[in-house]
Amino acid sequence: MGPDEWASALETGRKLFAGPCDFVAAVPTIDRLPPITLTEVAFAGRSNVGKSSLVNALTGRNTLARTSNTPGRTQQLNFFLLAEKLLLVDMPGYGYAEVPKTEAARWANVIDLYLRGRSTLRRVCLLIDARHGVKKNDLDSMDWLDQRAVPYQIIMTKSDKLKQKDRDDLLKATSDVTRRRPAAHPEIIVTSAETGEGIATLRAVLGQFAVG
Structure with a gap:
């Protein structure tokens, strides 16, 4: 993408995410999904990687998606309608050991069915906490997405917590992990909900999926 095209994409993303964004539904079971x-x-x-904080930062709203310091707080698929053109889906986090096994299994089943069967899903933003890097359950998620050909892109969160050298090392290590993965988008976007780093870039990237 050339400079003029990228400038246009940035402006399109800015306008899209400046538009109205409304809560649509909290989906605890697959039969409650909104119409396609x-x-x-x-x-x-x-869990606690910053999904809700990132959604709030993208839309410029502090309370659109509920945030918490308690891991495992998001327990449903939360749908938000952006400018009547795009649906954003905040998913339950994985990897929190304190959640009862039966509940974790129920979440996993709902997520599995949603990701495999939602024909309008264009991309999964797979968030990685920059302080910790890629963990085993992140790799398991990548394996699952690769095997089912679900397109995903790595989004690093909480970048403000790292020094520059640590960031460079993290990016290299993460790129090494994703380079040969068939469903992974090659670009890794580094973000911070606190400082706003990467937010405009992510808006531009996601704006290409908006209808109309």
Whole structure:
């Protein structure tokens, strides 16, 4: 993408995410999914990785998606309608050991069915906490997405917590992990909900999926 095209994408993303964004549904079971209409982008990752904070930062709203310091707080698929053009899906986090096994299994089943069967899902933003890097359950998620050909892109969160050298090392290590993965997008976006780093870039990337 050339400079003019990228500038246009940035402006399109800015306008899209400046538009109205409304809560649509909290889906605890697969039979409660909203009708398939608009393109969808989902946000996945470990518990407490910052999914809800990132959704709030993207939309410029502090309380759109509920945030908490308690891992495992998001226990449903939460759908948000952005400017009547795109659906954002905040998914339950994975990897939190304190959640009862039966509940974790139920979440996993709902997520599995959603990701495999949602024809309008265009991309999964797989969030990785920059302080910790890629963990085993992140690799398991990548394996699952690769095997089912579900497109995903790595989004690093909480970048403000790292020094520059640590960031460079993290990016290299993460790129090494994703380089040969068939469903992974090659670009890794580094973000911070606190400082706003990478937010405009991610808006531009996701804006290409908006309808109309």
